[in-house]
Amino acid sequence: MTASMPTPSPYRGDFLREVEREVEGGEWVKMCMQCGVCAGSCPFGPHWEHTPQKIFMMIRAGKRDEVLTSDSMWMCTSCYNCVVRCPRKLPITTIMHGLASHAHRQGLAPKMQPTRAFSLRFYDNFKRTGRVNELKLTLGLYFKDGFVAGLKKAWEMRHIGLGLLKAGRLNPLELVGGHRCQDQKGIAAMLAKVEQIEQRAKATKQEG
Ligand code: SF4
Numbered sequence: 001m002t003a004s005m006p007t008p009s010p011y012r013g014d015f016l017r018e019v020e021r022e023v024e025g026g027e028w029v030k031m032c033m034q035c036g037v038c039a040g041s042c043p044f045g046p047h048w049e050h051t052p053q054k055i056f057m058m059i060r061a062g063k064r065d066e067v068l069t070s071d072s073m074w075m076c077t078s079c080y081n082c083v084v085r086c087p088r089k090l091p092i093t094t095i096m097h098g099l100a101s102h103a104h105r106q107g108l109a110p111k112m113q114p115t116r117a118f119s120l121r122f123y124d125n126f127k128r129t130g131r132v133n134e135l136k137l138t139l140g141l142y143f144k145d146g147f148v149a150g151l152k153k154a155w156e157m158r159h160i161g162l163g164l165l166k167a168g169r170l171n172p173l174e175l176v177g178g179h180r181c182q183d184q185k186g187i188a189a190m191l192a193k194v195e196q197i198e199q200r201a202k203a204t205k206q207e208g
């Protein structure tokens with residue numbers, strides 16, 4: 001009787017292919033030789049759930065949920081330490097941010113992750129006027145967990161707020177309208193173009 005060969009799980013390669021297709025820089029993941037230099041170079045890696053090296057290994061092992069629900073890639077500060085040292089020249093920073101964006105689009109990113117919360121509010125804040133309204137952004141972050149939590153946070157930070165007010169770095173009138181970029185249409189066109197370029201890059205990858 002011949003022993004049957006184990007059937008390889010289609011899930012494994014599927015996730016690597018998904019990353020190559022959907023994640024910026026994802027086509028580089030297969031080049032990682034697991035040397036561990038990035039893990040040893042990342043100033044924050046030891047404090048994360050998964051280092052970049054481990055994430056790349058998990059992608060190749062098909063661990064889709066574990067990777068996309070992790071908050072590790074949201075912690076990347078873009079210091080580029082890993083990139084300059086990687087012997088295979090992987091664009092690690094780009095991949096980390098690409099994975100975070102992909103996890104967000106897939107609805108798998110950890111909801112309470114602070115970097116994610118900040119990124120979403122920052123984008124929403126600036127896309128309306130082309131300028132970041134720091135007062136609205138800050139208050140939005142203070143009050144994101146509810147009114148009482150917001151008041152508590154604002155009270156804790158009152159000395160900094162007053163200091164900024166005295167130094168002329170905080171204008172309460174920014175709460176009602178605020179300054180804006182003159183060319184609003186230009187900003188909207190620029191953001192639409194970015195979206196278009198991203199879609200085109202994705203389509204090119206799929207064709208390839
Ligand atoms: S330094 Fe580069 S090759 Fe080495 S584990 Fe990290 S990504 Fe892979």
Ligand code: SF4
Binds near residue numbers: 045077079081
């Ligand atoms: S760019 Fe990100 S992943 Fe690379 S060393 Fe810096 S914090 Fe770590």
